[in-house]
Amino acid sequence: MRKTLLLIAFGATGCIYPHTQFTDTDLERQAPFGVINIDFTHRYIIDPRTESCFLRTSIGEGGAMVAVPCAKLKKNVPEAAAFITWEPSDAAAQ
Incomplete structure (x- = not known):
């Protein structure tokens, strides 16, 4: 029942894979x-x-990323x- 309700909800909002648009970026010019x-x-x-700015921690195959203030990072x-x-x-x- 829950799966059916989720499918109906996603279908009603357009959140189904065929309606997804993908965009690639050209990092060579950035x-x-x-x-x-x-x-x-x-x-x-x-x-x-x-x-x-972010701090990334890698542990084995997992990890985490958290935003850090760029001004403090630049200063310290x-x-x-x-x-x-x-x-x-x-x-x-100043």
């Missing part, structure tokens, strides 16, 4: 991701296209400053 390795299991990932991790160009530096902010 700014590259910045990756700063901390150790074997931790790394920062910086995406200049979306102005986003000198290697990140080259990738985070959209945040003002401390000298410019």
Whole structure:
């Protein structure tokens, strides 16, 4: 009964696979991701296209990713400053 209700609900909202559209991006013409390795299991990932920063943790085949503030990352991790160009530096902010 539950499966039937879910199928009806998804069908009514258009959330069924044949109605899905896919888009590919050409990363060769875009700014590259910045990756700063901390150790074997931790790394920062910086995406200049979306102005986003993440901390990625890998454990075996699993892992997790959490957003971190880009301004604090730029301030406290000198290697990140080259990738985070959209945040003002401390000298410019004062």
